[in-house]
Amino acid sequence: MVDIGLTHVALPVTDLERSLAFYATYTDLRLVHRRDSETGPHVAWIGDGTRAFVVVLIETAVVDAPLRPMGHLGVGCATPERLLELCALARAEGVLLADPRDDGPPVGIWAFLRDPDGHTLELSYGQEIGLVCTPMTP
Numbered sequence: 001m002v003d004i005g006l007t008h009v010a011l012p013v014t015d016l017e018r019s020l021a022f023y024a025t026y027t028d029l030r031l032v033h034r035r036d037s038e039t040g041p042h043v044a045w046i047g048d049g050t051r052a053f054v055v056v057l058i059e060t061a062v063v064d065a066p067l068r069p070m071g072h073l074g075v076g077c078a079t080p081e082r083l084l085e086l087c088a089l090a091r092a093e094g095v096l097l098a099d100p101r102d103d104g105p106p107v108g109i110w111a112f113l114r115d116p117d118g119h120t121l122e123l124s125y126g127q128e129i130g131l132v133c134t135p136m137t138p
Contacts, residue, residue: 003052008045009073010056011119012063016042018116019057026086026113026121027075029055048075066118069097074122076129080109083125087111 013019023029023046032054033045047054055073067073077083083100090096090113097112097120108126115121 007052008054008056010058011067011073011117012060013057013115013117014060014063015116016044016057016059020044020046022115023055023057023121026090026123029075063117063119067120068118069112069120072112072120072122074110074124074127076127077123077125080125083109083111083123086123087113 011019020031028048029046030049031044032047032049035043037043042059044057045054046057077086087096087100090111095114097114100109100111102109105126106128108124108128110122110124110127113121113123
């Protein structure tokens with residue numbers, strides 16, 4: 001079988017272990033593949049196991065252009081309580097960028113966090129991606 005369509009997003013990170021720990025804490029993304037190279041960058045693929053899609057973390061010396069709020073990764077939480085729990089942890093750890101906000105359907109409740117390299121992670125509950133995922137006709 002060959003994967004087609006959108007398969008991954010790649011993010012540069014300065015410390016692969018620190019980034020793996022951050023995403024393990026705040027998301028259900030878990031390590032699915034890893035390459036530690038003597039000559040090239042260390043690389044880890046993280047995914048949630050629900051679809052053929054991963055975030056590729058590529059260790060580099062510097063992150064020149066981190067994803068900032070409008071450019072971000074979005075991860076849905078299983079319950080609104082889990083979203084609020086993670087936001088409380090993020091606030092305590094100093095990585096909460098925007099408090100949870102409820103924009104109603106189809107957007108739901110969302111909040112922004114900052115990962116160790118300055119990339120923005122959106123946590124959400126109630127986004128209706130699966131319900132509105134059919135292509136729109138022009």
